[in-house]
Amino acid sequence: MSGIGRSAAVALLGVTGRRIEVEAHLTSQLPAFSIIGLPDTSLGEARERVRAAAANAGAPLPARRITVNLTPAAVPKRGSGFDLAIAMAVLAGADVAPHVDERVVYIGELGLDGRLRPVPGVVPMLLTARDAGVARVVLPTGNADEARFVRDVDVHPVDSLRAAAIDAGALLPPVEVEPVLVPPALPERSPVAELADIVGNPVGVRALVTAAAGGHHALFVGPPGAGKTMLAERLPGLLPDLDDEAALEVAAVRSVAGHGAASWTTRPPWEAPHHSASAVSLIGGGSGTVRPGAVSRATRGVLFLDEAPEFPRAVLDALRQPLESGRITVHRAAGAAEFPARCQVVLAANPCPCGNAGSAQQPCECPPAAVRRYLGRMSGPLLDRMDVRVRVPRVTTGLIRGADGATPTTAEARQAVAAARAVMRDRLAGTGWTRNAEVSGAWLRGPGRAVPGATAVLDHALDLGTLTMRGWDRAMRVAWTLADLQGADRPDDRHVRDALALRSAL
Structure with a gap:
C-alpha cells in the first residue's frame, strides 16, 4: 500500500524566491524517512522535527517508508521554513489531512511540541507566491504581522501543525496552544535631527540639501569635530517618505535580514556600520543562507561610513x-x-591621521607620505562615484556669530527637497528614472542638455584630464539638481560651476 501527498513551499536565494513542489511518497516497507532534492543540513534535520511534531500534534506518522522530494531538484533549498510543507505533504499521503492542496503554499518551522515557529524572509516568499498565482498561504502566527503588508494573497496564520492539519480536513480535536511569537523589535535608531542645529557651515548644509534632492552620493572631509557626522545624520530627515513600491522592496530585504514585524517602514532606512566591518557584512553573503549586507539593508535610504579611510x-x-x-x-x-x-x-573622512591637515588653527603633525597613504585608502574610482565632495571647516566663534540663523530648518529643507523631486519626476516621466542621480550620460548630452555654452568649464577639465567622463556626468547631474532647487528650466553656467565647486574636495 502506498500513497502520495503534495504541498508547496518557497525557496529563497537572496530576495528572489522560487515555488517548490513538495511530494511525499509513503510505501509499505521498513520504516524510514528521507528527504531528497538538494536540501541543506538544517532542512535535512526536518525529518526529526516533523516526526516529533506530528506525534505531539495527535497525528503520528505511520510506520512506513517515507520519501520526500523537493522539486525542482536542481534548486538549492535552505533553512527550516520547509518543515510545515513537508509535514502537510506526508499527512496528505497518509490520508490524515485529505484536503491538502498543492496550490497552497505552506511556510513555517516546526517545534518538537508541534507549534509553528516564525521564519525570516516571509515578505519575499509571499511576493513569490503571489507572482506564481498561488491563492493561499499558510504560515506561522508569529509571521502574521509581517505578512499583512503584502496584498493580493490570502494569508492564513496558524499556531501549530495540528491547526494546519485541521484546516486541511484532519479529524482531530482542536487544542489551544500558546503561539510562538517573534521577540518585539528594538526601537531603531532613526536619525531625524534638526538641520537648523548646524551653524557656521553653509557649504556643508547646501551640499547636504543638494544630495538629498537629487539622490547623490556625498563625501565630507574635515577635521574632527567639524560636524561631518551631524550633517550625515540629518540626511534621512530630509528624504521623502517611501512610496508603496519602495517600501515593499525595503520590507523584502529587511524580512530576509530577520526584522520580522518591523520589516515594513515608510521612512528611508539608515545603516552606519563600524569601520571594523568586513566585506561580507557590508556587501552580504554568508557560508550558509546568503544574508543581505549593510548596503542592501540601506536600499532606498542612507549608508553612512564614518571614518571612511579607516575601513x-x-x-x-x-x-x-x-x-x-x-x-x-x-x-x-x-x-x-x-x-x-x-x-x-x-x-566622512579626516584629511589626515591627526585630522589637522589644512587647518589654520592646529598644525598637522603627519608627514606627507602618511597623508597620501591615509587618503589613498579611498581609491580614485570610488571617489569618482561621489557626486558631492566638500570640505567641512572647523567651526569657530566667528562663524557662529556670522551664521545668524541662516541654516534652514529640517521642515523647510524637506519641503524644498520634495518640490525639487516633483520637478524631476515630471521631467523624467516615462524614462524609468525619478531622480537626477539616476539619469544616463546619453540623456545629459541629449534631451537633458544644459544651456548652450554652460558646460565649457566641464569640457575644459575633461580635455585636461582633471575630470573623467564619469565625473562629467556626475557633475552635470548635480547641476540639474541645483537648477531644480532654484526653479530654473535648465542648468546654466552658474549651476555647472557650482556643481563643480561641490566636487572640489580631494
Missing part, C-alpha cells in the same frame, strides 16, 4: 559596483543571490 580598502572598493548599478550580486557555490542596493552612500 580596509578592499571593503570600500567592494562598494564600487553597487554604487553604479544599484544592485549587488553575491556569488556562492550554491548560486548567485541578488539584492537591491539603491542607497545613498555618505562618506
